[in-house]
């Protein structure tokens with residue numbers, strides 16, 4: 001994983017390449033969809049919210065199996081960066097590349113390769129836990145029962161969403177990740193409200209995702225079960 005922002009290098013694990021703002025690649029080869037080679041990159045990414053520049057010159061490069069933690073004070077721009085990566089917010093400058101190609105060439109393909117978990121759990125209060133997951137499975141594919149099991153929700157499957165506690169709602173949101181594989185997981189404070197057992201379950205899910213070459217970019221103020229993750233401070 002390579003990370004650079006505002007002309008400062010933030011994190012470079014041994015053997016990783018670095019790219020200066022402006023595009024001069026110092027090390028590293030071409031971009032291809034194989035383990036050990038970067039497939040998700042941001043190039044000089046900048047973001048404005050309202051009248052204010054939130055960040056500029058952000059360069060991330062993420063390989064299959066990598067995890068990146070977005071860190072920083074409240075309002076630093078972590079959620080904004082996740083939303084830009086998810087294609088939900090247009091960058092003020094720069095772009096995102098997948099296998100070397102600007103994702104704006106095919107936004108639908110970019111949307112298909114990612115799962116975005118925001119601050120809000122986006123569940124339907126009138127539907128049961130099982131129905132909520134089935135709704136998402138209709139969009140992304142996948143089996144509901146194993147996804148319920150992955151987050152320890154099987155015993156709550158017939159409960160309406162409106163009756164869930166905050167941590168249970170978060171577990172239901174996270175269970176969507178277990179429905180079907182996607183290359184990029186963009187997670188905004190994924191462990192907020194989770195008990196220790198649920199953090200452990202999430203750790204298993206994250207490990208399995210990374211083991212099959214999946215990538216994780218997560219904003220957090222809390223320790224996450226992502227061993228070896230790189231850190232990017234906004």
Ligand SMILES: Nc1ncnc2c1ncn2[C@@H]1O[C@H](COP(=O)(O)OP(=O)(O)OP(=O)(O)O)[C@@H](O)[C@H]1O
Nearest residue numbers: 049050054072073074075076077078079080081219
């Ligand atoms: N919809 C919006 N319109 C205008 N400005 C916004 C909007 N949402 C966020 N901002 C501003 O953008 C900046 C970055 O916000 P963001 O939510 O990305 O920060 P964050 O690092 O995720 O914060 P936190 O740690 O509190 O979650 C803040 O100054 C915030 O006030």
